[in-house]
Amino acid sequence: xxxxxxRELFSALQALQAEKGISQEDAITxxxxxLVTAYKKNFEGETNVEVDVDPxxxxxxxxxxxxxxxxxxxxxxxxxxxxxxxxEINSAYEAGDQIKFEINPRDFGRLAAQSGKNKSTQTIRxxxxxxIHARYEGFEHEIVSAxxxxxxxxxxxxxxxxxxxxxxxxxxxxxGETYKTGDPIKVLINRVEDSATRGPQIYVSxxxxxxxxxxxxxxxxxxxxGTVVIESIAREAGDRxxxxxxxxxxxxxxxxxxxxxxxxxxxxxxxxxxxxxxDIVEWVEDEAQYIANALNPAEVVDVIFSPDNDNEVxxxxxxxxxxxxxxxxxQNARLAAKLTKFKIDIKSxxxxxxxxxxQAILEESAKYAExxxxxxx
Numbered sequence: 001x002x003x004x005x006x007r008e009l010f011s012a013l014q015a016l017q018a019e020k021g022i023s024q025e026d027a028i029t030x031x032x033x034x035l036v037t038a039y040k041k042n043f044e045g046e047t048n049v050e051v052d053v054d055p056x057x058x059x060x061x062x063x064x065x066x067x068x069x070x071x072x073x074x075x076x077x078x079x080x081x082x083x084x085x086x087x088e089i090n091s092a093y094e095a096g097d098q099i100k101f102e103i104n105p106r107d108f109g110r111l112a113a114q115s116g117k118n119k120s121t122q123t124i125r126x127x128x129x130x131x132i133h134a135r136y137e138g139f140e141h142e143i144v145s146a147x148x149x150x151x152x153x154x155x156x157x158x159x160x161x162x163x164x165x166x167x168x169x170x171x172x173x174x175x176g177e178t179y180k181t182g183d184p185i186k187v188l189i190n191r192v193e194d195s196a197t198r199g200p201q202i203y204v205s206x207x208x209x210x211x212x213x214x215x216x217x218x219x220x221x222x223x224x225x226g227t228v229v230i231e232s233i234a235r236e237a238g239d240r241x242x243x244x245x246x247x248x249x250x251x252x253x254x255x256x257x258x259x260x261x262x263x264x265x266x267x268x269x270x271x272x273x274x275x276x277x278x279d280i281v282e283w284v285e286d287e288a289q290y291i292a293n294a295l296n297p298a299e300v301v302d303v304i305f306s307p308d309n310d311n312e313v314x315x316x317x318x319x320x321x322x323x324x325x326x327x328x329x330x331q332n333a334r335l336a337a338k339l340t341k342f343k344i345d346i347k348s349x350x351x352x353x354x355x356x357x358x359q360a361i362l363e364e365s366a367k368y369a370e371x372x373x374x375x376x377x
Contacts, residue, residue, distance in 0.1 A: 010058040028053050035060060048079040049103070063100040070095050139189050143214035144204070148183040158185060158204060165202075172205035174238040177274055186272055188214060207237035212278075215269045216243070220258055228254045231283040234338035238276055242294060242335045244283040255280045281339070291315065291344065294336035298325035301349060304361055312343045314358060319348040 032051040040049070052061045066081040074080050086093040093099070146158040146166065155167040156179060168187065179185065187204035188211040194200050205211065213223075213230050222228040228247050235241040247254040258280050259266045266278050281293040291313060292300035298321045306312035317325045325346050326333045337344045352358050 010055065024055065028055060032060075035062070050100075062103050064103050066099050066101065068093050068095050068097040068099065140191060141210050141214075142189055143211065143218065144187055144189060146185055146187050146204070148179045148181055148185055150181065151179070158187060160202070166204045167201065168204050168206065172203070172207050174206045174274065174276075176238055177206070186211070186215070206273075207235070209233035209235040209241070212241055212243065212269065212273070215272055216258060216265075219265045219268045220260070222247075222252070222257050227252065228257050229283075232339050232341075234335040236331065236335065238274070240277040240279065240331060240335065242279045242281060242339045244281050244290070244294065244339055246283040255282055279335075287340075287342075288313075291336070291340050291342055294339045295325050295332065295344075295346075298332065300325075302352075304358065307361065309343075311341070312345070314345045314347060314352075316347055316349055316352045319350050322346065322348040 032053055035051045036049055048065045050063050050065060052063055054060070064078070066079055068083055068086045069080050071082045071084050074082065081099060083093065083095055086097070086099060089099065144160060146160050149157040149159045149165060151157065155169055156173060157165050157167055160166055166187070166189070172190065185206075187206060188208045190203045190205040190208060192200060192202050210233075212233050212235060216230060217224045220228065223230060227249050228245055230243060230245055232244040233241060243258070245254040245258055247257070257265075260268075266280065270276060270278055279296055281296050284290050284293065288303035288305075291303050292315070295315060295317075298317055300315055300317055302316040304314045304316070306314070315325070324332070327335075333344055333346055347355065347358070
């Protein structure tokens, strides 16, 4: 029957396996390594040892390994045995064979087992950290349904579905949102970091544009299966987002698909983000048309590309649409620029007429278009 200290050791290992999902193989490997370390620490010089573990019987045996050598001078009595002595055990032994002897030093007992238990617990915790890191690293940029756990000076802490805690910093919190312990909350796993002192740390976000994309994937089957593709998202979290979409099915309206019947689909996303406005615009290959779409709900008269910079455009809108195109505090123009990756300068028709440089570009464009028409005819 296993001694008390051995039962204590194996019970602790079994509990850790059950609670943390550590495999028996990892636990036994850890136990073997730590018992050998404890033995070597207590019996200096006797280094050529291994441990045989029987988890069913909750027993472990220390084995000293000796190499059979020809009769003569012995260098290390801890790791060598003469051939003549080996053949007294079994006449079949030859020089070079290895023999394992069970050893049970009386001072080893509880001290070694306790040392093994402590070190095994530490090793298993490290394995647990590795498992957490590997599990969540594979879910970076994925959405998770969590619950608010607590808040400190640095982070809002949320509890993941498996009980693991994750941190959300100020820049990842939607301005104006308040949280109570136990509140359900959908978050995006932003990144997973591994620290030597703290172990794996999961950071989540409510402000990432990726969160908007994942929410639409949950609400709109056509986005999830790729029939409707979200090409770009520009977001000012808690206030407004612009989402550019296209479809791989010419019979499908990508904007209507995201909006849903009576706005049900987009409203579900808006509700999850506590009222954040959503502008859904169509992505098209024609860059001028795409920029015009991005400035929705404003009407666009013309889009003029800068001759000096491929990423700069001037957009002309009707005079009465100028404020709408720019938006409150410049938000509409700013989000359109983020969405399209173009620097956008918005001018009214009157402003454009009074800009000599812009008029020169327009005249050149008109001349080029006329030449093209003549060539085609």
